[in-house]
Amino acid sequence: MYHWDFGILWSYRWLFLNGLGVTVGFTVVIVVLGLVFGLFGAFGSLSRFKAVRLVALTFIEAFRCTPILVQLIWFYYALPILAGVEMTPITASALALSLYGGSFYSEIIRGGIVSIDKGQSEAGAALGMTPGQAMRRIVLPQAIKRMIPALMNQSIIQFKNTSLVSVLAVPDLVYQSQVAAHDSYRPLETYTAVAVAYAAILIPLTIIVRRGEKRLAVGE
């Protein structure tokens, strides 16, 4: 019978906290950047111009249909060789994760926009709104409500995907816990603690978002 000893982790607390800080900071960056890419991808794929649609779709499918682990390695090791673009591990992984997340956000945002009844933008147009005004005032406020659960879901996945940056030696929580596990010979305790740390951050967040959703649901 395995004898659990979580007490030993206390001596690595600064290592874990450091790693947690990197993980959380990284998530904020890739969620924000990912949403920006997602907006471009979504509006690109809804564009009137075929060339723009094609570029957006190529971006979405290239990142959506290949493994994130391969993308991370590719951005860090292949781009310098192929394009002469040198990046630090942090830049490379932030970019890869943002684009990867952005491809999924694109589809969520696009799906939310096209799910709004065409009569809504028609009613806006009939009042004399430009397509941009109808999008901002009428379609997006309704679409965003529908997107929120899926965007939250994808952001949770993004948060957990940051664990993959350890392959490029970015010192996130998982990377630091590897260090601690090797040092303490206590991998079970270490990784269990890591899982608890992830859940401890995510579960309160999901509760907040669920409450927000309810508040947004007025009028429906």
Added chain:
Amino acid sequence: MNDISKIEIRALRKSFGSNEVLKNISLDVAKGGVVALIGPSGSGKSTLLRCINLLVVPDGGSVRVGDTRFSFGDGSKLPDVKTLAKFRATTGMVFQHFNLFPHMTTLQNVMEGPVTVRRMARADAETLARAQLAKVGLAEKADQYPATLSGGQKQRVAIARALAMEPDVMLFDEATSALDPELVGEVLAVMQRLASEGMTMVIVTHEIAFAREVADRLIFMRDGVVVEEGPARQVIDNPQEAATRAFLSHFHRTGALPPANATS
């Protein structure tokens, strides 16, 4: 009629793919005139209505409302989005399925056009919106969301929303077709009062008795062409074309309008 007509449509053509929906349609509506468009579904009457405010862009012909004219077809450039938006702001439209904005209260729905399109100050827009809501008998519903209203109330809000833009012309696209029978009357009553106040109106409708009562001209369309046109009572009581007779035989053409029980 030409020099005083508010709406003038000439040689209008529209196809969706290989399906020619409008074939060389011409139409005039006098200032203050009320024209009813009737016909079987698929006859092109809704498309014609949507061409008047260019929600549907025609393939050929011309559309004039007031002083603004657009030509379509070979060699003519399609109007840009700003020009289109400005043009549409002068025409009000009411839809079969209301298309109220569900994320806004009734008052906000009616204020939306004046605030966003006409750049009116919020306080002025609110005064205007409350006046329009009162006009359709719904002043007390100002702070409710559309989801809490009956179909008839929703459609009256939609009319108030269109009127808040103070349009020259009102277009009604089967405004009562989605309503329960007992709610039709309250919407027709609002439309009838609007007509009596001198609003220029084009009404796509299946309410033949209402068209007979309120419209001064009636147009019967089938398969993308105008089959018969004339004074509403004359066409309904004494149709000249066999197709018009066959269509009208499905309706009670006279008699009282449905009772209006919810208007102020």
